[in-house]
Amino acid sequence: MTDAGPLGADEAAFIAAARSGDAARFALFTERHRRELQVHCYRMLANYEDAQDLTQETFLRAWNKRATFKGQAALRTWLSRIATNACLDFLEKRKDRTPVPSGLEDAGFEVPYLQPYPDRMLPEDPQESVVARETVELAFIVAVQHLPPRQRAVFVLRDVLGWPASKAADALELTVASVTSALQRARVTMREQLPGRRLDWRSPATHELSDDERGVVKSYMDAHERNDLDGLMSLLREDLRFAMLPEPGTLITTAKDAVDGWVSGGLFRRGKDDWRCAATTVNRMPAAALYLRAPGDPEYRLLNLAVLRIVDGKIAELTGFDVTGQPWLGLPPTL
Template identity: 80%
Template structure:
């Protein structure tokens, strides 16, 4: 696999680091790519913790295969190739990393292993398009077979030419082109109509309207105001609580009925505090619950809110306990 044009200064320096056999020097050169490689692995796997592990696996493989770097491809290309194939090897060995039936005709499957991606861990040096990191896109990608998934991400997300993607995956250009065409059809079938453009600009801050809705969502919890909470939801709300199976609902009424039957705003689940945040370039509310006898409100869940025309159209809840990588305080 080769890249057009001469090697850059970084690639020449890295080639010297490879030839020196100095692990510290090698690590310094590769470490700068950690965050973008982790985002790449996350798109492939939809799970933050898996992406962390596979990024580390990428660096281990890179060190073990350092002699294969001859300067014919850029360092970044070489590392992406290793990361992609590490993810494919992982998926080949796991039978629990595919969507499962949800029992709902409108949303035929659930991705139970899905985890949010904290914005503070996104690459700082480059723009990550919102549509290619938000949850709806990540879920849709999971419906692609692994190799199609890799082709789609390399070609349509990273913008690699077909020859470069083919070299990374050891496929023919014709195979890559065919896989991309099939992947695009699947993606358009999975994504809601308003999300068919996956190259829109990133949003690094909440808009005033989004911030107001998130704050109202938090206020409703803090005031135990079920009526206010319901008023924030679109009638055709899609809700799911992960990693629990069978929690999907496709109307606001069904979602609220489920929350009430689960004890929301009842004794033991009625002392809430919240913090506005962002994950996956998407508005989110971190919710803290104080249980009887505990002096502190403890991080309980994070609700990721897709807001359309001032109302919550999709709400994906995640268990937030034991996840320090979210970058949220454990107590308030």
């Protein structure tokens, strides 16, 4: 996401639309960038619905500031700057948008406002998609939330979008030295939050699921539909990290404790023993949509979404989401 040199055709046409005051023509140009702006806001906020709202706020601010666009920067750069500052304003007002202690020793923090991101809403631009998987995976999004808001903005602009320090400084009204210092601190935190992960977010990365991942998802769904607790347990790493959102206090860091909690909650007993599942992906990660049929109900109804991180053929992280009443995921409500 770099600035244009000479005034580009899009920028020139955008300036003409802005000067004419034609809101419809203006929207034609801004709408092209909706998906990448929405992902940008999601990286900042970890919440799909908030990202939708802040993207709309970005377009409103862009319209109100249209006279300030002179074409010195690419249109997408100008819009990203507005979106970043809209997110920072949001975070300044919403003090609940920070990780909270999990209450478990050495288990870290929970992010109860975290929501999954539907893959169908990811950018179609191939240049954006090559880094999409690792920079929208849940672990990455959660790690970013541990950064203070302005550090977060510096990190996303510099290390994800590849902006030079001078441009990030201008967008955030900081000095280049302040941006450089903030980025160094952000990188330390990201290394702490993502140990063992590659941290070169700007180099190409695959976003396709492996055959291994697809096989584990199929086995996970089969175990659910067969009420096979042993089969389910066999798919989990002993050091499984499990969370069920948006419920607070559900972060668990062993497979045994997770399974014990599922059993005590009635999993595979009457009323929670008639499951159908559908494979899907969110955040470029394998996932299973879980549908439960209650006694006497003719239909299976969407209940939870299990998002899996699979390492060496085992489930290392399982993040469950209550997805009732979330049509934006694009999942059928019943089977």
